[in-house]
Amino acid sequence: MGYRVAVVGATGNVGREMLNILDERKFPASEVIALASSRSQGQEISFGDKRLKVQNLENFDFHGVDFALMSAGSAVAKEYGEKIGATGCIVVDNSSFWRYHGDVPLVVPEVNAHVLDAYMARNDRKNIIANPNCSTAQMVVALKPLHDLARIKRVVVATYQSVSGAGKEGVDELWAQTKGIFVNDSPTPKKFTKQIAFNVIPHIDVFMEDGYTKEEWKMVAETKKILDPKIKVTATCVRVPVFVGHSEAINLEFENPISADEARDALREADGVSVIDKREAGGYATPIEAVGEYDTYVSRIREDVTVENGLSIWVVSDNLRKGAALNTVQILETLIERRLVEQKAA
Numbered sequence: 001m002g003y004r005v006a007v008v009g010a011t012g013n014v015g016r017e018m019l020n021i022l023d024e025r026k027f028p029a030s031e032v033i034a035l036a037s038s039r040s041q042g043q044e045i046s047f048g049d050k051r052l053k054v055q056n057l058e059n060f061d062f063h064g065v066d067f068a069l070m071s072a073g074s075a076v077a078k079e080y081g082e083k084i085g086a087t088g089c090i091v092v093d094n095s096s097f098w099r100y101h102g103d104v105p106l107v108v109p110e111v112n113a114h115v116l117d118a119y120m121a122r123n124d125r126k127n128i129i130a131n132p133n134c135s136t137a138q139m140v141v142a143l144k145p146l147h148d149l150a151r152i153k154r155v156v157v158a159t160y161q162s163v164s165g166a167g168k169e170g171v172d173e174l175w176a177q178t179k180g181i182f183v184n185d186s187p188t189p190k191k192f193t194k195q196i197a198f199n200v201i202p203h204i205d206v207f208m209e210d211g212y213t214k215e216e217w218k219m220v221a222e223t224k225k226i227l228d229p230k231i232k233v234t235a236t237c238v239r240v241p242v243f244v245g246h247s248e249a250i251n252l253e254f255e256n257p258i259s260a261d262e263a264r265d266a267l268r269e270a271d272g273v274s275v276i277d278k279r280e281a282g283g284y285a286t287p288i289e290a291v292g293e294y295d296t297y298v299s300r301i302r303e304d305v306t307v308e309n310g311l312s313i314w315v316v317s318d319n320l321r322k323g324a325a326l327n328t329v330q331i332l333e334t335l336i337e338r339r340l341v342e343q344k345a346a
Contacts (some may be wrong), residue, residue: 001028001030001343002028002029002030002031002343003027003028003029003030003066003067003100003332003333003336003343004029004031004033004064004067004069005022005027005029005031005032005033005065005068005069006032006034006060006065006067006068006069007022007032007033007034007035007071007087007150008035008057008060008068008069008070008071008072008076008080009020009035009036009070009071009072009076009094009242010034010036010040010045010052010067011033011034011036011040011043011045011046011054011072011296012072012166012167013167013171013320014036014071014324015036015069015072015325016045016046017073017320017321017324017326018069018071018329019034019045019046019047019052019216019320020031020323020325021326021329022104022329023048024045025329025333025334026176027276027329027332028042028336032052032066033052033055033060034047034052034053034054034055034294035054035055035056035060036054036055036057036058036070036072036232037054037057037058038058040054040152040204041054041055041056042250043150044056044066045054046254048278053162055078055251057072057080059203059313060124061087061231062083062084062087062089062127063088063089065087065089065201065313066089066090066343067083067089067090067091067170068089068090068091068092069091069092069094069294069328069329069332070084070091070092070094070095070168070200071094071095071324071325071328072095072130072136072137073095074095074096074097077093077095077097077098078097078198079213079315079325081098081126081128082125082128083098083126083296085126085127085128086127088127090127090335090341091116091127091129092126092128092130092131092256092331092332093128093129093130093131094131094308094324094325094328096218097135098128098130099130099131099133099222099225100221100225101130103125103126103131104126104128104325105119105129105130106130106131106132106222106225106226107129107130107131107132107138107331107334108132108140108141108226108327109227109327109330109331109333109334110144110146110270110271110272110273111140111227112140112226112227113334113338116129116331116334116335116338116340117338117340120335120340120341128285129331130231131324131327131328131331132226132327133215133218133219133323134161134223134235134246134319134320134323134324135161135215135218135219135221135246135248135319135321135323136157136218136219136222136226137164137317137322137323137324137327138246138248138296138315138317138319138322138323139155139157139219139223139227139248139250139315139317140222140223140227140265141270141272141273141296141317142250142273142296142298143223143227143250143252144227144270144315145266145267145270146254146263146266146267146311147227147228147231147256147268148265149258149262149266150254150255150256150257150258150262150309151254151255151256152228152231152252152254152255153154153231153232153253153254153255154229154231154232154234154253154254155223155231155232155233155234155250155251155252155262156234156235156250156251156252157219157234157235157236157248157249157251158181158235158236158237158248158249159204159219159235159236159237159238159246159247159248160200160236160238160240160244160246160247160249161204161238161239161240161241161247161319162242162244162245162246162247162287162319163192163196163206163239163241163243164192164242164244164319164320165239165246165319165323166190166192166204166239166247167191167303169190169191170191170192170196171191171243172191172240173189173191174194174197174243175243177195177196177197177305178198178241179196179198180197180292180334181197183300189316192239195344196239196241197241198241199225199241200239200240200241201238201239202236202238203238203239204216204237204238205218205237205241212235213237214244215235215237216234216235216236216237219233219235219237220234220235227304228280229250234307236237238266242287244256244287244291244315244318244319244320245287245288245290245291245316245317245318245319246260246285246287246316246323247286247314247315247316248289248314248315248316249312249313249314250311250313250314250315251254251304251310251312251345252310252312253302253307253308253309253310253317254309254310254313255309255310255311257309257345258309258311259303260301260302260303260311262272263301263311263313264301267298267301272294272296272322273293273295273296273297273298274293274296274297274298275297275298275299275301276289276297276298276299277298277300279300282298283315284300285298285299285320286313286316287316289316290316290317291318292318293317293318293321293325294321294322295317295322296315296316296317296322297315297316297317298313298314299313299314299315299316300313300314301313302313
């Protein structure tokens with residue numbers, strides 16, 4: 001017995017990671033289907049020790065498919081999301097398109113799995129569940145146990161986001177520029193607005209009228225929707241020359257008193273969190289240690305004496321995993337564990 005699972009956008013960075021994680025976590029699938037655009041039709045990609053032939057999304061019939069994991073961008077999500085959901089297939093979408101719809105849940109299982117109960121009980125649901133932005137996902141995993149302990153009032157976050165968050169083109173550009181600089185080639189920006197090799201760029205996504213970028217706005221809106229609408233959030237999102245792994249420096253202000261020791265203890269007990277916090281050289285997590293891991297790592301836990309009830313923390317995670325593919329698969333696992341879906345496939 002198992003579930004039929006389709007991965008839409010299977011040839012992209014996140015799509016391939018979805019396939020890796022389905023295999024690693026031994027997801028109970030009777031069939032896994034790789035889907036992409038007509039350009040990729042016929043390609044073969046790895047799924048564990050198997051090879052899957054990529055099929056064309058445009059003419060694929062989703063009737064009889066239990067789950068569709070989508071990582072093909074907002075345009076594809078807009079065009080196909082409701083059509084796929086109408087067949088009875090549960091869509092978990094990794095793009096930003098559905099995240100802010102009032103009738104679509106935005107889910108990080110360690111934080112707000114409970115919203116799935118009410119959603120799946122609805123007869124009028126779209127059968128679409130949204131996956132959050134990569135920088136938001138890891139942050140709310142770290143904030144949830146602290147919010148439960150002392151109620152967060154305000155979050156000030158600066159991100160250090162890897163180029164894989166911009167897709168394969170971002171990775172390729174960092175690699176090409178880094179190599180080119182060593183042989184005196186001029187690094188020409190294409191994917192990014194400025195040279196990314198040996199540089200940092202305080203600009204992710206488009207600028208908005210208030211001076212914030214869309215990426216920064218996403219962190220604000222998504223944190224409120226997932227964790228608590230009363231929390232005040234301000235973000236500065238920065239692209240850095242790291243291939244995989246997002247880092248965040250987070251300053252928190254709480255309603256109630258909280259010590260660094262209390263925060264550390266709460267984080268150690270939290271699902272999906274690993275604490276690496278020794279006050280010595282190397283006693284903290286960096287993106288290199290997070291790559292390929294499931295957990296969100298929290299380090300540099302310390303009290304901020306400039307505000308009442310303040311803390312500062314450092315948070316690191318694999319953006320292709322917890323920030324995208326892993327969280328998507330965990331949503332499926334949560335639906336199954338909570339017995340919110342009926343199996344179609346034998």
